[in-house]
Every structure is written in C-alpha cells, then in structure tokens.
Amino acid sequence: xxxxxxxxxxxxxxxxxxxxxxxxxxxxxxxxxxxxxxxxxxxxxxxxxxxxxxxxxxxxxxxxxxxxxxxxxxxxxxxxxxxxxxxxxxxxxxxxxxxxxxxxxxxxxxx
Numbered sequence: 001x002x003x004x005x006x007x008x009x010x011x012x013x014x015x016x017x018x019x020x021x022x023x024x025x026x027x028x029x030x031x032x033x034x035x036x037x038x039x040x041x042x043x044x045x046x047x048x049x050x051x052x053x054x055x056x057x058x059x060x061x062x063x064x065x066x067x068x069x070x071x072x073x074x075x076x077x078x079x080x081x082x083x084x085x086x087x088x089x090x091x092x093x094x095x096x097x098x099x100x101x102x103x104x105x106x107x108x109x110x111x
Contacts, residue, residue: 039073046084
C-alpha cells in the first residue's frame with residue numbers, strides 16, 4: 001500500500017531545475033522538467049557522488065555538475081558510454097503539490 005507524503009509545492013522547483021528536499025525519511029533530489037513532470041532520485045551521482053540537484057536538467061535527464069555524467073530521470077541509469085545507476089522514487093503532482101511514495105523512501109539505505 002502506498003503512502004504518499006506531501007513534500008513541496010510544484011512552483012518551489014523551477015522548470016528544468018531541481019531542489020534537494022529534506023523529508024523525515026531523508027534527503028531526496030526532486031527534478032522538474034520543462035513540461036512539469038517531476039522525478040525523485042538520490043542526490044549522489046554514481047561516479048564521484050556529485051550533487052545531482054545542482055546539475056543541469058534537460059528533457060528527462062540531469063547532467064552531473066562535477067564530471068558531466070548524464071543520468072535518466074525516469075530510470076536513474078547513466079546514459080552514454082559510462083555505467084551506473086541512481087535510485088529513483090515514485091513522485092507525482094497532486095493539486096499543485098509534489099508528493100513522494102513514503103514506502104519507497106523507507107526502503108532505501110541510510111546514508
């Protein structure tokens with residue numbers, strides 16, 4: 001059973017941008033595309049733990065600010081010749097508010 005938690009207003013995350021959101025279950029990088037889709041991932045790039053919330057959002061991907069690795073917002077998979085994956089979490093927008101599935105947040109490893 002899903003338990004969705006309200007974490008922020010959609011407008012608090014800029015279009016084609018991201019925010020690091022602190023929840024009671026830990027921090028999550030929340031991304032908003034130019035078409036108002038939202039995605040939630042761990043904030044650490046699999047290469048050198050670069051802060052993905054500080055990266056550049058384009059289409060449905062984010063480019064890590066440290067070494068330009070491109071990560072799919074949909075799957076968390078590294079794109080291109082590099083390999084690796086970032087954990088993703090179900091996110092949705094309800095009445096202008098971003099919500100995350102708390103059950104998935106609880107399953108993640110403690111940093």
